[in-house]
Amino acid sequence: MSRRERRGILERPVMRKSFRTELRSRLLSEAAVVLAPRPRRFVPSWTILRPALAVAALALVVAWGTTSAAAVSLPGEPLYAVKRASEDVQLTLTFDDVARMQLLAELADRRLDELARTAEQQPSNAPTATTEYADAVTKFTNAVDELRDADSEDKRNAAQAVADAAREKHLAVLDAIKDRVPETTRSEIDSLIDDEQQGIAPSEHANPRGRETPHPEASTAPRATPRATLRPAGTPRPSGHD
């Protein structure tokens, strides 16, 4: 069957001439706008992009390397400040009081781990690590105390559970490391153990961060205003807290 024959099988409809003309006119008007050359957008050339990308990549590598190195740094090392700054940012951005208490518990655990590693690897930095740990425990126990006064029973229970778990763990670790630290720091560790056992915050005799570690004998001085924290479940809150 030829093409002509096939074409004849079905009717070949013809469109209205007026429509065809009107559509053509409309299309060409539209074409004048749609097909008009457009100003070229600025596209940065590879010559410009390449150094910029190289700088960005280098910055990323440096930032990643610094962060990674800081994560494993110990008290007294140069990158330790970076690690602490990062933790402070994280703490500032944690608004829920239970989450904040849990984060402070993690940080206290981290300081304890640092103290253990410092005692093993860099005993000379043990006093600094002890101070960092005491500072972290103080913040944690303050957060626990605040939650113990919370209206919500759930919050009170959460605080107690975290405090109990931390207390057990910290006592075990402190007990294990106290013989590995220098003599000058050992008495401080003993005091921390004593505080943990009695449920008292170490803030009164551990040194604030950045200050010189006092003589071991100084840490044996009686506490002026002991604060009750991390106390075992069911024990009453000391009256001196308020």
Add this chain to the structure above:
Amino acid sequence: MPPNSQPSPPVSPDGTTDEDAVLAVRAGKGDTAAFGALYDRYVEAVYRYVYYRVHSDTDAEDLVSDVFMRALRAIPRYEPRQAFLAWLYRIARNAVIDRARRTRIQISFEDALAHPGVDQIVEPDAGLLALADKETVRAAIARLTPLQQEVIVLRFVEGYSTSEIANLVGKREGTVRGIQFRALEMLRTLIPSREALA
């Protein structure tokens, strides 16, 4: 053509593939006169292509308008490797499908049963298309699948060979023959024979 060979580039019946591509490239670069020339060359073919796939002349005109508007916006991205007519038919095919989705044309089972001669078997040749009246054929074609409609219109309205249709719709010749066969079978059940109507 051997079964596994690649299809050759589509060629319009009057052999203007190269010229079409040149005009399309010029149009894509802002030559409105070139676009006008392509419109003049193919507007009727597009109209015939969509005519049997919709229910009214008005719908067909709306679709033609839609197809050329889409072509106008897409032509700066046209690649001359593809025959212009195949490119234009693809736009038309998509426009028809989009329109069907928008209007959600559904033919109910009851409608199909009510159609005269639906249960009557007629002569198994394409002559039935010529013998039936225009509206009956159009209504029957509208009930085919989109690809069957396309093949029937390209074959029996435009007069393309199976090979040319295969190139235009991007299928193998054997596939097109199968589509055409099933489409004609379906039309035989939808279009009453002259004897049956007598």
